[in-house]
Each structure stands twice: as C-alpha cells, then as structure tokens.
Amino acid sequence: MPELPEVETTRRGIAPHLTGHRITAITVRNRQLRWPISDHLIATLPGEVIHAVERRGKYLLLRCDHGTLLLHLGMSGSLRLVSDTTPAGRHDPVDLQLDSGQRLRLTDPRRFGSLLWCEGDLADHPRLAHLGPEPLGEAFSGDHLYQQAAGRRVAVKNLIMDGHVVVGVGNIYANEALFCAGIDPRRAANRISRARYQRLAEAIRQVLQRAIDAGGTTLRDFVGGDGKPGYFRQQLQVYGRGGEPCERCGSALQVERIGQRSSVYCRRCQH
DNA sequence: CCCAAGACCTGGCGGC
DNA sequence: TGCCGCCAGGTCTTGG
Numbered sequence: 001m002p003e004l005p006e007v008e009t010t011r012r013g014i015a016p017h018l019t020g021h022r023i024t025a026i027t028v029r030n031r032q033l034r035w036p037i038s039d040h041l042i043a044t045l046p047g048e049v050i051h052a053v054e055r056r057g058k059y060l061l062l063r064c065d066h067g068t069l070l071l072h073l074g075m076s077g078s079l080r081l082v083s084d085t086t087p088a089g090r091h092d093p094v095d096l097q098l099d100s101g102q103r104l105r106l107t108d109p110r111r112f113g114s115l116l117w118c119e120g121d122l123a124d125h126p127r128l129a130h131l132g133p134e135p136l137g138e139a140f141s142g143d144h145l146y147q148q149a150a151g152r153r154v155a156v157k158n159l160i161m162d163g164h165v166v167v168g169v170g171n172i173y174a175n176e177a178l179f180c181a182g183i184d185p186r187r188a189a190n191r192i193s194r195a196r197y198q199r200l201a202e203a204i205r206q207v208l209q210r211a212i213d214a215g216g217t218t219l220r221d222f223v224g225g226d227g228k229p230g231y232f233r234q235q236l237q238v239y240g241r242g243g244e245p246c247e248r249c250g251s252a253l254q255v256e257r258i259g260q261r262s263s264v265y266c267r268r269c270q271h
Numbered sequence: 272c273c274c275a276a277g278a279c280c281t282g283g284c285g286g287c
Numbered sequence: 288t289g290c291c292g293c294c295a296g297g298t299c300t301t302g303g
Contacts, residue, residue, distance in 0.1 A: 003296055034279070034298085058297075075297055076281080091281080110280045112297060127299095154274070163298070170296055239296095260276075262294080 002073040004135070004168030004208055005232070007058045009215030010079055014104065015053040017081050018062065022049045022099040030093040034074060034114040037094070041117040045069065045096070056122075057131050057167030067119040070127060074112025080105050132166040135204050140166055142198030149189040149197065156192060157185035158259040160204065169204060171261050172239045173211070177203040179238045184270045185263050186256075210235065238264040 002010070026045050031037040048064035055061065060079075062069040073079070081102045088095065091109040098104065106113065118125045132148075133139035148165045149156070159165055161174050169177070178185045180203035183196060192200075214232045233240075237247050242255035246266040253264050 006296080032280090072297080074280095075295070108280095109282065110295090110297095112280065152273070158274090161297095172296060259274095 003170035003172055005211035005215050008212050011053055011055045018050045018053050023096050024099050025097040027095040033111050037115050067117055068122055070116040072114045076110040077108035077113035130164055132164050135166050135168050142201040145197040145201055146194045152189045154189055155186045155258050156189045159189040173207050175239045175264050176207045182270055185265050
C-alpha cells in the first residue's frame with residue numbers, strides 16, 4: 001500500500017487524533033518487524049505526549065516529549081484508529097493506546113514495517129541521515145536529478161527509486177512518472193539530458209501531488225477504520241496495465257523486469 | 272564509489 | 288481440492 005501519497009494520506013488521517021494526546025500504553029504482539037522493536041522503545045513510549053505528526057520520505061514521525069517515534073509501513077503496513085475493544089487480528093503486531101480511549105493499530109502482514117525510537121537529533125538518525133530530498137519540496141529539481149545521474153549507468157527507473165537520490169518514489173509512481181515524461185525506464189541514467197530530467201522531475205511532482213489529492217477524499221473512511229484505499233487506481237496510466245493499449249498512442253503496453261521490479265511502459269511513447 | 276542480487280516475511284493467485 | 292511457484296506498493300546488506 002504505502003508509497004509516499006499513501007503515507008501522506010495516512011499522516012493526514014491520523015494526525016488530528018494523535019496530536020496533543022498521550023500514549024498511555026503500548027501493546028506488542030509481535031516484535032519481529034523489519035527490525036525487532038527495542039526494549040527501550042517499549043519501556044519509554046508509555047507516558048509520552050505526541051506533539052506533532054510529520055513525514056520524511058515514507059517514514060511517519062511522531063514527535064514526542066523526549067524523542068521521536070519513526071514508523072515505516074514497509075510493503076504491506078497500514079495504520080488505523082480503533083476503539084480499545086476492537087479485537088486484534090493475526091497481523092496486528094502493535095497498538096498504541098491513547099489517552100483519548102482510541103488506539104493506533106498497526107496492521108502489517110509481511111512485517112517489513114518498522115518502529116524506531118530516536119532520542120537524539122533526528123537528522124542524524126541512520127535511517128534518515130542519508131535520504132534524498134522530498135520530491136514535493138524546494139530542494140528537488142531536474143538539476144538535482146541530473147547531478148545525481150552523473151557517472152551512473154543504472155536504468156533511470158532505478159535511479160529515481162533510490163531513496164538516496166529522492167525519497168518517496170516507489171514502483172508505481174516511478175512507472176507513472178516515466179510514462180508522463182516520455183522516458184524509457186531502461187535508459188541509462190547518465191544518458192539523459194538536463195532538459196529531460198527537468199521534465200521528469202516535474203512529472204514526479206505532478207503524479208505524487210495528484211495522488212495525494214485523490215487520497216484526501218478517502219480520509220474520513222480511513223480514520224473511521226474501514227478504508228482500504230483504492231482511490232488512485234483509476235488514474236494510473238501504465239502500472240498494472242501491461243498488454244492494455246497506451247492511453248496516448250494505443251499500442252500495447254510492455255511489461256518487463258527492471259532491477260527486480262516489474263515495469264510497464266509504452267515502446268512507442270517512451271524513449 | 273557503483274551496481275546486482277539476496278535478504279527479510281506472508282498471502283493471494285493461476286496453473287496443473 | 289491441493290500443492291507449487293510466482294507475484295506483490297520497500298529498503299537494507301552483502302559481495303564483486
């Protein structure tokens with residue numbers, strides 16, 4: 001589920017229910033996530049008040065009195081607010097009990113998500129320190145991509161999915177943005193002009209922003225606890241549409257693996 | 272430094 | 288129906 005737009009949608013959905021509230025208890029049913037949940041986190045979190053809910057890349061940041069909870073949803077994670085009598089399912093490894101009576105429940109069947117506790121300077125945290133710029137922020141541009149591409153022969157699709165280059169671009173939106181920009185996903189990163197990177201940066205921004213905007217409409221359902229977002233599916237031009245006609249030229253969309261990830265593109269429109 | 276591949280996990284699907 | 292292999296929205300680690 002979670003690419004940047006979904007993480008941002010989640011952030012917006014949960015923030016009003018968390019901000020200003022105290023975590024009164026943490027229930028850990030399975031601590032084996034991407035990294036085991038630390039004893040220190042479990043001991044420390046109860047009693048902390050959440051002052052703000054922010055996002056860096058695909059990490060949600062719950063800023064508390066004495067530190068920050070970093071929450072990553074991995075491949076299959078989602079968060080919901082539930083009442084404290086809602087029975088937990090098989091794949092609900094963690095609940096945070098709040099002083100409002102609600103619980104923030106993490107559901108994560110594949111357990112690639114993570115919960116980390118950071119007490120020092122957030123910017124120095126090993127998971128955050130080397131991340132690239134936010135795609136919707138000022139520091140991200142075609143020039144930035146062009147500079148990052150220098151000397152790199154990987155496929156451009158792999159470049160833009162590299163979190164050290166730019167955060168938040170997952171497999172879905174990498175495919176979409178490259179289609180929008182008319183760039184062949186297999187093209188070597190260092191064989192693309194500055195002008196075309198400008199177009200690509202713009203496409204990345206646009207595609208992510210549009211998805212976030214679409215996500216906004218499901219916020220209420222999400223927080224109510226039953227929402228499985230599927231809202232942006234209809235807007236996808238290439239992802240999940242291998243073999244179907246290209247929206248622009250009508251020729252059949254090509255499916256191919258690039259860097260272990262399934263990729264879809266139009267042979268006629270993307271060069 | 273760059274890059275490809277393997278690793279972590281579970282569930283759903285299509286094919287036989 | 289049952290089993291098997293493959294696929295899945297992420298990213299860290301390892302080894303060349």
